[in-house]
Each structure stands twice: as structure tokens, then as C-alpha cells.
Amino acid sequence: MAAAAECDVVMAATEPEVPDNAEAKREAESFKEQGNAYYAKKDYNEAYNYYTKAIDMCPKNASYYGNRAATLMMLGRFREALGDAQQSVRLDDSFVRGHLREGKCHLSLGNAMAACRSFQRALELDHKNAQAQQEFKNANAVIEYEKIAETDFEKRDFRKVVFCMDRALEFAPACHRFRILKAECLAMLGRHPEAQSVVSDILRMDSTNADALYVRGLCLYYEDCIEKAVQFFVQALRMAPDHEKACAACRNAKALKAKKEDGNKAFKEGNYKLAYELYTEALEIDPNNIKTNAKLYCNRGTVNSKLRKLDDAIEDCTNAVKLDDTYIKAYLRRAQCYMDTEQYEEAVRDYEKVYQTEKTKEHKQLLKNAQLELKKSKRKDYYKILGVDKNASEDEIKKAYRKRALMHHPDRHSGASAEVQKEEEKKFKEVGEAFTILSDPKKKTRYDSGQDLDEEGMNMGDFDANNIFKAFFGGPGGFSFEGGCACCSSEFPYHKLTQQLLGEAAL
Helix, strand or coil, X not given: CCCCXXXXXXXXXXXXXXXXXXXXXXXXHHHHHHHHHHHHCCCHHHHHHHHHHHHHHCCCCHHHHHHHXXXXXXXXXXXXXXXXXXXXXXXXXXXXXXXXXXXXXXXXXXXXXXXXXXXXXHHHHXXXXXXXXXXXXXXXXXXXXXXXXXXXXXXXXXXXXHHHHHHHHHHCCCCHXXXXXXXXXXXXXXXXXXXXXXXXXHHHHCCCCHHHHHHHHHHHHHCCCXXXXXXXXXXXXXXXXXXXXXXXXXXXXXXXXXXHXXXXXXXXXXXXXXXXXXXXXXXXXXXXXXXXXXXXXXXXXXXXXXXXXXXXXXXHHHHHHHHCCCCHHHHHHXXXXXXXXXXXXXXXXXXXXXXXXXXXXXXXXXXXXXXXHHHHHCCCCHHHHHCCCCCCCHHHHHHHHHHHHHHHCHHHHCCCCHHHHHHHHHHHHHHHHHHHXXXXXXXXXXXXXXXXXXXXXXXXXXXXXXXXXXXXXXXXXXXXXXXXXXXXXXXXXXXXXXXXXXXXXXX
16 A cells, blocks of 8 residues: 555656646645655645645646545545545546556455556556556455355355455455455354444444444344344335345344244243244244244243153254353253253253353252262162152052062072073062162162262171061061072972962962
């Protein structure tokens, strides 16, 4: 830019000119020289003022307009600079620096085709001009970046569009169109703060820019601030009634807001089936709205949990966190579903994620509860062994033991293979363990709370299941795991009570 904006300190007249007022011409030259001095000091505002005075004195001098254009370029006022550069070449078409400045202004504003024409004209006048050659290449590079970006936008390759716009903006820093396209793609990529920063800068300069208003609304829309987003879409449509993107986004935003609110209302009224249908319909409106859709999936997961469709609820919550991996509510909902389906390792994983993100007492307690249930799940499930519910009464536990102990008693399986006998002995022992723990209130409390039973001094590997059987049913006799069934030996005729009981169990 510095080369393009270099000021013409010494200017030769393009045509012999005899002004009507020689004094005015001398005064204009004096103003120009003062402008040059301020330009050299980089005091561009003062330089601008003196070049303007020179133009007022001699409005048909091309170099004065060229110098003021250079100053405006340094001030970043490219649109005004373009007007002065164009006026300079209208006054003197052979003014090479004027054509260069006109091209540089066009390029800075993003009009690469017009820039190429200006640089070509400069090369026609001076084919060895190195600056014109380089700027011509730059303009063509911008044209190429625009073409690639257009194709990639259609392919929804937004990262590549951002890359192309960043490269183009190196040559066209004042191009709002490139900035807005970049911001739109940043919004589509979920980089909302960056996108908002870009369009906010543009709106500060031009509050009526419909494209910038649309992208500002798009950022809010994708952040699930749908009501505010609609306001910006409506404002963009006021500025440009035919703005297709703003129109489509406004329509989607209103539809999404209505469906979501209807789903929430149905849920609060307890109409879970209708709520499920409404959330499903809302999810079909705009697949690109990741944040809102994450909430919709979580809401539908809550509905499924109310309907006791826990696997579906887990799937919905998983979809929610895939869309938004910071969504704490979805992790909590999924963790609860994992707890309800006794998938404790998965529940612990989700609660750990939540607690790492938000270290609250509530989240800490949820994690501890899940860890406790996981620990308990790795022990023998005595309730399952007896075939009773965790809230079973004392009588239910006794009845269950009676049934299971007789079912697995080794005497019932004396004619089976050695492998079957071994398995039944194992099950008989486990039934005895289960009854020993669940029939004792103190042990049962410790077991239910997840405490280690060995801390109480009870080694579960040392107890005798046969003694428990005898104690429960009464009478002599029994069996030994080491020596086989005692009641089948020659010294102990088959015990009548055991025979009776086993016979009852077979009925």
C-alpha cells in the first residue's frame, strides 16, 4: 500500500496550462507543498486539508487529486480515495500513479475485476512498472480466491471459505463483502464470538448493512437466542426486502421457536406422547442449528425417560452431547438413565464429566452415589441369587431361600455328571451366603449401603452352607463339600427330612 500511496512531491504538468489567475496557481502549489510536508510526517489529516485547499484553488490539476487520494488511502478511506483517483485520471488519462491508485482502491474495496482494468491501463502506459505488475497479480489472486470460496460455500466446506477470505482480505482489507462471507461461515462453524466481532465492526460503520444484520441474527439464532435473532432478521429485511437468506432464516427461527414452545407446553401438561412428536418435528426444521437441536434432543430424551423408554432416552442424550459436548443437562439426564438401567460404569463416566466441568456439591454427591452403585454391582448380587426384589420382606427372603436351597441341594443332583454336581454345589453355597446376609438386618444394612462385609470380621469364604441349611430346616444330617454328601454315606441313612423336603421341592 505504501508504494501505491506514495505522494507526488514533484509533479510535471501534463499539458501546458496558462491559468486565468496566476496568483491562484502559486497559492495552490504552496498548499500542495505544505500538504506534501505533512504527508511526509504521516500527519495525513493535515495533509488532506492542504490538498483540499490546493484543489479548491485549481480544481483541474490531476496531481492534486492524486495526492489527496493517496492521503485518503493512508487514512483507510478507500471509497473517498477512489473518487479522487478516478477524477485524477479523468483529468489526465496518462497519469500512471492515478491509475495505480484507482486500481488499489478498487482492490481494497474488493472489486478485483475493476482493479485489473486499472492496473492494465497503468501497464499500457508503463509496461515495466513493477508495482503495476505485482498489483495485477494480486488482483487476479483475489479473483481466484472468490471463485474457490463460491464453490466451497456450495459444498458447505466453510473452513476453506474462511481460509480463502482471509487470503483475499490481505489484498482487500476494506471489503465488507469478504468480511461478511467470512463471518457467515464462522457462524456456520459455531465460532460465534469471532463472527459477531466481524459484523459488529461493520455495523458500527454502516448500521443499515442488511448482510451484516443477517449474520448478526444468524449468530444469535445458532446460540439459541431465537427471539433476538428474529429481530435482526426482520431488520435486515427492512433494509433489503428481497434478502433470501434473511427471509429463510427468519421463517426457520419462527417455526423452531413455535414447535419448541408447543413441545414444552405439552410436556408440562403431562402429554408426553404429543411432546415427543412436537420435539421430533422441531428437530427436522433446521439440522444446522446445533445448539437448539441439542436442547431438543435432550428434551425428547426427558420425554422418553418419562415414558420409561430408557434406551431411547440414552440415545437422544447421546445425540445431544454429540452436537454440544459442553451440555451439562444432557450428561446428567443420560447418567440418570444409565443408573436406572444399572449401567454404572457409564453413569460414573458421565458424572465425572459433569463434576470436572461444574464442581458443585450436588454433582459431587451424584458422582459418589454412582461410584457406590458401581462398587456394589461388582459384588455378588444376593437379591438376584435369591430371586427377590431389593425391597423384599423377611418372609419373602425366607421363602426364596427355601425354594432355591432345595432346588440346588446336592442330594437332588447326586446322579448328575461331576460338572453339574460342582455347579449345583456352587449355587447352593451362594444361596446360603445370600440368606446369611439378607436375613440379618445389620449385615443387610451394610450390604445395601455398599460397605465391605469383611470389615465386620465375617469371611464369606469360611462359612458352611450345610449348617445354614440345617439351621433353617432343622434336624440332623447334612453334607460336606470336601467329603461328598454325608447323608448318603453308610453311616447316615438318607435323612428322612431331606428326602421329604426334596420331594416337596420336586412337586
